[in-house]
Amino acid sequence: MTVEHIWRGAFDNAEVDALHARGFGYAPGDAADVWGRVNDHSLGWVCARRGDELVGFVNVVWDGGVHAFVLDTVTDPRLRRAGIGAGLVRLATERARDAGCRWLHVDFEPHLEPFYLRACGFAPTRAGLIAL
Incomplete structure (x- = not known):
């Protein structure tokens, strides 16, 4: 399986x-x-494509300064645990760094902790949240 990760890819x-x-x-x-x-x-954003098929996507929003945020990282369930999601986040991290961002944030549910902390290299932090 060859998957290409494309920064600002068309979709x-x-x-x-x-x-x-x-x-x-x-x-x-x-x-x-x-x-x-x-x-x-x-x-x-990063698109992961296997041929013409979109098999992964992540959005990178930012504050226009030094903070960027990973949102809605998704990989096709049929292809999970093949490194596609980590590749999405890796390219997002590189491009956020290239843009001058100093921090890349992510919020996630507890079951995704191994993915974000181990596979993607995020460090745990304390944060607050108000559910609107």
């Missing part, structure tokens, strides 16, 4: 919606304007 909204549905376990059909959102608000 269409329907394929990201389908990948999010498979990866996060909900019915497809939201097809929001992800392309418009990432172009308006993000430092960048």
